[in-house]
Amino acid sequence: MTTTDTIVSALKDILSDEQVTVNETIRELHSKDESYHEGRLPDVVVFPSSTKEVSDILKIANDFGIAVIPFGRGSSLEGHVIPIRQSITIDFSWMNKILEIRPGDLLVRVQPGVTRTELNKELKKYGLFFSVDPGADASLGGMAATNASGTTAVRYGVMRDQVRDLEVVLADGRVIHTGNLAAKSSSGYHLNGLFVGSEGTLGCFTELTLQVYGIPEFETAAIAVFPDVQSAVEAVTGILQAGVPIARVELVDEQSIEQVNQYSETDFPVKPTLFLEFHGNEAGLAQDVEFTKEIMNDSGCLSIQFETDTAARHKLWEARHNLAYAYIHGFKGKKLMTTDVCVSITDLADAVLFARAELEKVNIPGGILGHVGDGNFHVLLMIDMSNKEELARAEAYNEKLVRFAIERNGTCTGEHGVGFGKQKYQVLEHGEALNVMKTIKKAIDPKDILNPGKLVDIQESL
Known part of the structure; x- marks a missing residue:
């Protein structure tokens, strides 16, 4: 194994001293993402400022056979930026020009x-x-x-x-x-x-x-409240089938609405709720809104409130975007585990109901939300990481949800990605196509230095 001193020396031949660091605090900041997965320190962190510098870093890493981990903001959710072996983390924060x-x-x-x-x-x-x-x-x-x-x-x-x-x-x-x-x-x-x-x-x-x-000429947001999740998802299906050009449609379940109200100091009804937004010109938007109201009413909507004021719209979406923080704030001492799957629109209601029923069985606090317009939803679970039995229940729940999605020809992740958190489901989802992916990886990165152990793991066959 090449020593860290040797790697640092080679890097300082092409970068300034301030661009190369083994400071433990900085390495700690680059050892994990926002997931619950356990972190690991990179051996060195570098801050390139140009394409040439990135090229030179990779040439050194390739010569030494050292892993390279690209790092943006560390906001990923499946362990993407966590090293699994001796590594250089490339922080791209200095390359921030438009x-x-x-x-x-x-x-x-x-x-x-x-x-x-x-x-x-x-x-x-x-x-x-x-x-x-x-x-x-x-x-x-x-x-x-x-x-x-x-x-x-x-x-x-x-x-x-x-x-x-x-x-x-x-x-x-x-x-x-x-x-x-x-x-x-x-x-x-x-x-x-x-x-x-x-x-x-x-x-x-x-x-x-x-x-x-x-930027759209007009934007209108809305909150629609439903008696149950089934009705809310049926309303979304109706909107999409009718061809209404909706810009956003988000499902937030009762438990999550309760957390939103506590954290964001809102007073939304504690029922399954759709957050919606429409973009367009004034005349077209008015027609879309009226058509949407009809579809909502046909699906049993209890109430719908529209917001055209910019500040009110921003407050609505801020509450939705802060939902993860609402859970973290509401369950101090616990760690947020979030998972996502994606299924076809026609399978969405069954998938969400399955997710809620199984969540009740594992007796872990959590909620369901998602971008239901494209069949993608998330489950947020609050876990005591010191309780190994509870963590095992959460991971078993995650696996049940993933298998439910894949069995219906969906995917184990609609947007969070694979990292190493969902790597174990790749064979189940892709079958022989996974070997094609591994072949591509080997051809482009024969020494397996680029974020090894993520997405497709080829180490066993090198």
Whole structure:
């Protein structure tokens, strides 16, 4: 094994002293993400400022056979940034420039350390916005690495749908581009689709060209209350089948509404609730709202309240986005475990009801919420990590939920990603296709230095 001193010395030949650190506090900050998975310290953390520096770092890592872990904001949820062996963590926070805005093409070119909030602040000057909204103020590089999604995916799509081009540094230091500025292409393999969602296992992103959108002329939010989850999901199905161009539709169950009220000082009825948002022009939006009211009433909606005031809309969505913190605040001393699955819309109601029934059986406090417009939902569980029996019950619950989704031809994760938290379900979900993924990984990263042990684990066959 190469000593840490040797690695640090080689890195300081290409980087300044302040860009290379073995400080234990900084290593601790890079040892874990926001998941419940146990962390592990990287051996060294580096802060590159250019593509060339990233290329040089990877050449050194490849020569030594040292693992490289790309790190954005550390907001991932399945252990993506946790090292499993001797490693260099590359923190991209210094690469945080918005390089180019092309309003006429509805495109923007950024470095990976730019966060979605920073980008939207700058885009607002041009009447534009970036649509992917995972809740956390994640870095755009990290969002591409995990194919992030969020509340607006039902209207605008997920991260993979927004990526026009990536600049990627491969394991041996080569730099490639996966796309171009064209809106479509029939040339070559679709590398954007391959690298987005690869969780740092195929390369490090150093630039992203992303699609952006014009800020809607009008926006209206709504809260719809239902007697039960079945009715709420039926209403969502009705909205989608009717072709209403809804921008967001989020389900929050009774237990979660109770936590929202306590944490955000709101007074929402403690019933299954849909948070909705509509984007469009004034006339079209009025029609969409009226049509939605009819569908809601047909599905047994108890009440629906619309908000057009900007401050009121922001307060509504802030309450939804703060739900995880509401649980953490409400169950002090416990750790948040969050999981997600995604199923077809027609299987969604059954999946949510199954999730709630099984959650009651394991007797662990938690709630269900999700981007039900695309069949993706989450379960939040509050766990005493010192109680091994309780942790085992939570993990068994997670497995039941994942198997329920996969048995219905769904997926073990709609947006959180695999990391190593859900790696054990990859054979079940993908079958022989997983071996194809491993073959691709071996071809691009033969020494398995790029975020090893995540997404697809090829160590046993090296």
